[in-house]
Amino acid sequence: MATFVFLYFAAIILVTASLVVVLRNPIYSALSLLVMFFHVAGLYVTLHAEFLAAIQIIVYAGAILVLYLFVVMLLNVKRDERYSQQGPVALFLGAVLLTEAILLAVSHGLTVAAPSPVAAGERMAGNTESIGEVLYSTYLFPFELASLILLVAMIGAVILSKKGIMESKPRSREGTTHQSPGGVI
Amino acid sequence: MNVPVEYYMVLSGLVFLIGLVGVLVRTNLIIILLSIELMLNATNINFVAFSAHFGNLAGQVFVFFALTVAAAEVAVGLAIIIALYRHHASINVDDFRLLKW
Structure with a gap:
């Protein structure tokens, strides 16, 4: 089933x-x-x-x-986009990877180590609760880093897609070519 | 768990392969980002399958982190796509050859 x-x-x-x-x-x-x-x-x-x-x-x-x-x-x-022209390269790389995978599966067999009896015995009762316990104790520092990643992504997305920031740069540089190079960032 | 974990490995390998082919073959930038999402989902399936197989919750926690990175990647990638479209009026990869030799 x-x-x-x-x-x-x-x-x-x-x-x-x-x-x-x-x-x-x-x-x-x-x-x-x-x-x-x-x-x-x-x-x-x-x-x-x-x-x-x-x-x-x-x-x-x-x-x-x-x-x-x-x-x-x-x-x-x-909607007039077409497939890119690197089909032969993709085909070649795919064939190489596929033969590699088949060779590995044939020589070693697709076997995974059996779970240890202790780990298999302690089934997690409440999924959310146990994830929270692991996340806020063992993985607390990566969790904080994840929030930092989200902050950086948010600022980056705003800066990249905001109109004024991207387009005022070349214009101001164009207008101030005679001035000192240190004045324009 | 009755389904052996090898089935999940094969499934996630196939989904990853489909995503890789999508990145290599398509020229639409949005489809390329969607294919990257496919690859991230393939790794997530693998993480969760092994987490259930070994009875270890670390795999599910790492899926959580992969999801965070996927959200950040989508936000920045779509912002780049919008900026590109504003400058070049195209999101076809073949139209951007500024860094090609």
Whole structure:
């Protein structure tokens, strides 16, 4: 039963992931990515990671994908784009990687070390609670760094997409070419 | 857990491969960013599968961090796309050859 559920999720994930790459209209790509996010969340639920499933839906489907759709509709992209010309290079690299993976799988076998009995014994009871305990004790410093990353990303996005900051620079440099170079940043 | 962890490894490898092909093959910048999201999701599936397999919560915590980085990457990447579109009126990768030789 669990295998059938996994196979259903895996099939939908693979199909929608291929559609993201194959479809020509960016809006359809973003929407099929939305379907994929929901099925990845379902996969997390079958793996007893309910907190991450909720986070996946809220952050990925709710925030990131909406941002994508905003930009796609803001830019109003023409649909005449074509595939790039480096297909042979991609084919060659893909063939090399595929043979490497097959060789590794054949020689070593796709086996993973069995879980240690102690670790398998302590099943996490409340997923959110135990994640919180680990996150705020062992991984407290990376957690703070993550907030710093978000701050930097926010400032960077504002500076990059704000109109005045980007375009006042060349104009002011153009007007002040005769002045001392130290005066213009 | 009845499903062996190797199935999850194969699934995440295939999704990662699809994302890699998307980055290499497409020329639309937005689709390239979406393909990067595919690759990040493939690694997240792997993290969660191994976290459940070993009964260790560190994998799920790292998915949390990967998600933070993905959000930051999306914000900055989309801002770059908007700035590029404002200057060149295009988001086709083949149109940007300033740094090509």
